[in-house]
Amino acid sequence: MNIPKHIAIIMDGNGRWAKKRLLPRIAGHKKGVDTVKTIVKYCGKIGVETLTLFAFSSENKNRSDEEVTLLFKLFLSVLKKEVKKLNKYNVRLKIIGDMSLFPIDVQKMATEAQILLSNNTGLTLIIAANYGGQWDIVNACKQAIIDGVAADELNEQTFASYLALQGNTVDLLIRSSGEQRISNFLLWEVAYSELYFTNTLWPDFDTGELDKAIESFNHRDRRYGGRNE
Numbered sequence: 001m002n003i004p005k006h007i008a009i010i011m012d013g014n015g016r017w018a019k020k021r022l023l024p025r026i027a028g029h030k031k032g033v034d035t036v037k038t039i040v041k042y043c044g045k046i047g048v049e050t051l052t053l054f055a056f057s058s059e060n061k062n063r064s065d066e067e068v069t070l071l072f073k074l075f076l077s078v079l080k081k082e083v084k085k086l087n088k089y090n091v092r093l094k095i096i097g098d099m100s101l102f103p104i105d106v107q108k109m110a111t112e113a114q115i116l117l118s119n120n121t122g123l124t125l126i127i128a129a130n131y132g133g134q135w136d137i138v139n140a141c142k143q144a145i146i147d148g149v150a151a152d153e154l155n156e157q158t159f160a161s162y163l164a165l166q167g168n169t170v171d172l173l174i175r176s177s178g179e180q181r182i183s184n185f186l187l188w189e190v191a192y193s194e195l196y197f198t199n200t201l202w203p204d205f206d207t208g209e210l211d212k213a214i215e216s217f218n219h220r221d222r223r224y225g226g227r228n229e
Helices: 014-020 025-046 065-089 106-116 133-146 156-160 207-218
Strands: 006-010 050-057 092-096 124-131 172-175 192-199
Touching: 006 065, 014 025, 025 050, 025 065, 025 207, 050 065, 065 106, 124 133, 133 156, 172 207, 192 207
Parallel strands: 006 050, 006 172, 050 124, 092 124, 172 192
Antiparallel strands: none
């Protein structure tokens, strides 16, 4: 089976999973973290090179103050608990997005975790936190201007180098929970991605569900705008 080099996942459905069970929304987020652990470990095992997870969009900050605060605390808690395990499994960590929204202790822990895991050579795990594709593109434009890049010097490759993923395009984009939209996630990098939507809520997403997505990927005819003769 052909394993996608770069898989990106929009982890959707935590709130609905909790609601179905008459539980608070944070219970769904905590269960979703268990799924993240399973999928990260499995991706490393089957040879995925990069896994990018949409953990917290720039629009999520419009949720209730209570939920946003709990998400911050959960994010910090997971970083503290899992960084040693990630190091054990040779995982390299990168966090993308506008981290200025996060409390100082979360920012500090995120920086320390990335430094600790920076020399690992296995799966690259990218966490998109307070991230939006439109924000990423605008930020790239600003940085190119600051660096004095002239209009006639700017091409796709140069511009991509200013984006958060620096030109690392996505092979397979997965979204759980039945929604069929990209939701402002990696707008540049998914230009030629294969898209896979499943009705499975993220807390119920497991290795079998990932295998289904990869199997679907293997049946796609990737032409990148060209034509097979």
